[in-house]
Amino acid sequence: MQTDELTGRVREFLAAHDPAGTQRLDFLRARFDAGLAWVSFPVGLGGLGLSRAAQPAVDAAFAAAGAPDNDPLSIGIGLGMAAPTILRHGTDEQRQRWLRPLWTGEEVWCQLFSEPGAGSDLAALGTRAVRGTGPDGTDGWIVNGQKVWTSMAHQARWAILLARTDPDLPKHQGITYFVCDLTHPGVDVRPLRQITGEAEFNEVFLTDVWIPDGYRLGGVGEGWRVAQTTLMNERVAIGGGAVPREAGMIGALSRTWRERPELRGPGTHDALMKLWVAAEAGRLAATRLREQLAAGQPGAEGSAVKYAFARLNQEVSGFELELLGADGLTYDDWTMRRPSHVDWENRSPGYRYLRAKGNSIEGGTSEILCNIIAERVLGLPPEPRADKDVAWKDLPR
Amino acid sequence: MSTLLYSDVEEDLRASVRQALDRPAGGDAWRALATGIGCAGLAVPEEFGGAGASWREAAVVAEEVGRAAAPVPWLGSVLGTAALTTAAVGTAAVDTAAPLSAGARDLLPAVASGDLLAVLVLPLSTPPGAPVPATVRADGHALTGSVTTVADAQGAGVLIVPTPDGLYAVDAAHAEQTPVTALDQTRPLSTVTFSSAQATRLGDGAMAGAAWAAALRIGAAVLAGEQLGVAEWCLSSTVDYVKTRYQFARPVGSFQAVKHRLAQLWVDVTQARAVARYAAGCVADDDPDAAVAASLAQAHCGPVAVRAAEECVQLHGGIGFTWEHRAHWYLKRAKAAAIALGTATQHRAALGDLVSLPPN
Structure with missing residues (x-):
């Protein structure tokens, strides 16, 4: 689709939805349904299946018309990390359920990845997810653990979560990727005060938190692979x-x-x-x-x-x-x-x-980035790995 | 702003230049470059027999010259040609009310063909914004005076001499050249002396000033390409070396102390590429930001090339300190290039004036 045709669509949309006379949320929902939210997403999921390069022209056209936006700075984790992962690895049902309110900002997302014992070595994470039966009798997971450095957890409805489902496997293999409903009992969000005095971040304690199996993204044990989509998009978002x-x-x-x-x-x-x-x-x-x-x-x-x-x-x-x-x-x-x-x-x-x-x-961290550049760009030998073929539970910690 | 990427045409040019510079010693690399590929006329307008390309392409040539640390007079040629084309057609950045130089127009076809190497007579260390030096005086059509550390003049056919009173061309045979023992063994320097040397007047003092300023700016931008090429060679040859050099039963490139130094150097080189491309694009388009872009390029790319060459020597260890290895050519070239056309400190001072960040 040419830029002209695309901005023409924006004009038509604006003619039908006066930004000044429409409620903010109604406007954003309609924009999503018209495929003018993130135009690189598929038709039916807020997009038109175009390239990412087409997005700036659309955003500029809406901004020029004084249209309300979805406050992208405040929902960056949802837009930049959760959404691409749900799109790539989610089921149709999951995409339909989560992407629209994510984009409009009705539902804020956060990321439950890092732990006190798993920072740069994220794959060493120890939050456990064990199979169980939910309050409604359906199959799912019971999660216990502690996450840190979690921006927006105090405002978020949903979290993308990495948890260990098999401690007997080497660390990269026993991880599964979930979506966690933060309104469920057992989720305790506490502000984590930073060097600046403010608390952008939180620590999140998970105690017997119930996650239905339908909230799993990708296969059991596939979590590390799924997380690569999230992490790749994090660096693109920052750059x-x-x-x-x-x-x-x-x-x-x-x-x-x-x-x-x-x-x-x-x-x-x-x-x-x-x-x-x-x-x-x-x-x-x-x-x-x-x-x-x-x-x-x-x-x-x-x-x-x-x-x-x-x-x-x-x-x-x-x-x-x-x-x-x-x-x-x-x-x-x-x-x-x-x-x-x-x-x-x-x-x-x-x-x-x-x-x-x-x-x-x-x-x-800058040190990890240097390792990435040295190994993936310059092709220098990888760090010696003592943790590669050892069950996660047997790693020294 | 024009693109910071390379076009397919530029990549083809790069491949040709690389091939020409790759020939075994003894071949006339300059002739292959200037005439064979047609680099001499790249930035000369077509009406004077040039290729009608731009300084952007000239900077790609410089990258390859730097990568090979080739002893070809590319920088000298760029400075001389930049002065002549400015005198012949003017620039947007200077007052073009000055009458354009018929003398320069007469010289350009031979320069564009590669048959006549025109070199600008200036001390290689001339900083940005320096006034036209008064070391050479004109008496009618005879020049007298001496200029030290002139680059690439030894193979020149014609010397372009800016003086406060006018811009002159002197047949190289009418000047005396004394070679200087140079720190950089790949870029010959000489002291050029005129003793009532017969000269052709190309234009007045204003034209000399315009040609001088344009040549310094264009030279700074193209030199940044050369510095990028030097840095790229130093980085890639060092990366190759540390993969194959074993100590303590490991490739030395597997030690994090080495990996991180090279990763940081790669970051610097990545930035240098963007900065050098921006400068080349700005001088090619005669962009209003060209002076800023050229000084930015020298302030950034000069130090990056030096750092890359120093890392290259250090990470090659013992052999990097010897003439057994090529690293020393690059260190000498990089350090001398960091002084050429102004040091990074001088360019930072110039930038301060250009972007309204005064020193006091």
Whole structure:
């Protein structure tokens, strides 16, 4: 479908659904049903079976008309991770049940993957799912364990969950992928206060939580393979989005430099320009990656973009704090806020410095990214694996 | 903004250049490149016998020249041709009210064919934004003065000499050249001395200034391509080496200390590719952002090439320190190229002015 035809469809839709005169949720549901939600999804599931490259034109046309959106920043885990996995590995029934309210934001999703004992080594996870019978007598699973670093769990209705179904198999083989209803008894969500003072994240305790077998995504023991869809999309999501020059932290730093000449000095100018150059290099590399993806070329650069973004954010925010001198000693607010996404722009430089420390940990640590680049891109030998052919239950921990 | 990817035509050009530079020593690689493939005329307009391509393609040639650390006068040729084409047709970035140079137009066909190598006479370390140097003086149609560390002049047929009073062309036979023992053994340098040398006046001082500025900007962008090529060779040859070099009964490339260094270098090279492509595209299109793009490219790609070459030497261990291995050519080339047309520090200072981030 040509861009013209597609934007024509958006115009027709807008003519039939006046954004100003339609309830937000009704509007979003209708947009989904018209296939104009995520146009790369199949017909009947909010899309038109087009390429991902067609999406920006659609979103821009809706934005230009002042249409309400689904607040994508706040439902990023659902859109970026749960949805592609449900689409790829779910049954028709599961897709029909979950994708529409996921896209409209009626039902928020979170991710129950990481555990206190399984961070970078995610496949070592120990949350157990044991076969059982539900309150209604149907077959399913009883889940026990603890998950951490769970954004949005306090607002989420659903979670994608990895649990161990067979501890006698090596660690990658005994995992199954589930969808967990967070309203079920036994789910205990507690805020996890971070270095910044806020609590974006949670720890989630699962005690005898019931999951019907119909909420399983993919086969029993297939969870690791299914999770690859989720994790691949996480890195794409983090690396995405076209940005103008001086967007992000370097913009805040540049503004400070321009507006406060009294802070300038010969020693700091070259340091500032080094960061400006690094930011611009990172921005152009991300732009080139998007061009590669749009042209259908393999984009191993995604790991590079994420790695460089973390390094840059930490360097820029650290420099900004020192540049500010006395002001760098202050902090805006230690209240335990519960934000739905990171607010780089409006929080103080101290917040930016502290929050950036998470960038090299979340979504794959920088060290793991280096391993991925070294092994999958450069073809260097893999790390020695003592855990490969050993039953999960026999691993040292 | 033009694409940051390579076109099929550029990939074909790359393959041809690589093949030409691959020939065993003794063959005339420059002749194969300049005339055989037609690189000399790539960025020259068709009306002057050129290919009517652009500096974007010239940067692809530079990548391959860098990858081979080839001792061909590509940078010198680019600087000279950039000065001549600017004098002949102007640029959007400079005042084209100045009358265009008939003298430059007369020279361009021979330059485009590859028969006449035109080299711009400037110290290779000239930083961005430097004024036209006053080391050479014109007295009527005779030039007198001396310029040190001029790159690639030894094979030149004509020397393009910018002075504050005008832009001149001098038959290379009318200048005296003293070779300099250069740090970079792959890019010959010489001191060029004019003693009342007979010269053709190509244009006035304003034209000299415009040609000078355009050549520095285009040269910086194309040199970034060369630095990218150097970095790519250093990375890939090091990766190949650590896969086959065994110590402690393991490939040294299996140690995480080595893997992570190479992964980080790969990230840097990936960025350098995007930055170099952006700069080449901007100077090709005479984009308003060309000055920023060129200085950005030198501020980023110069240090990346040096780091890649230093890592190459270090991770090759003992053999990397010897003339038994090619690594030393690349280290010397990278370090000298980081000084050529301004150091990263000088380009960062220039960027500060360009993007309204003043030093004080």
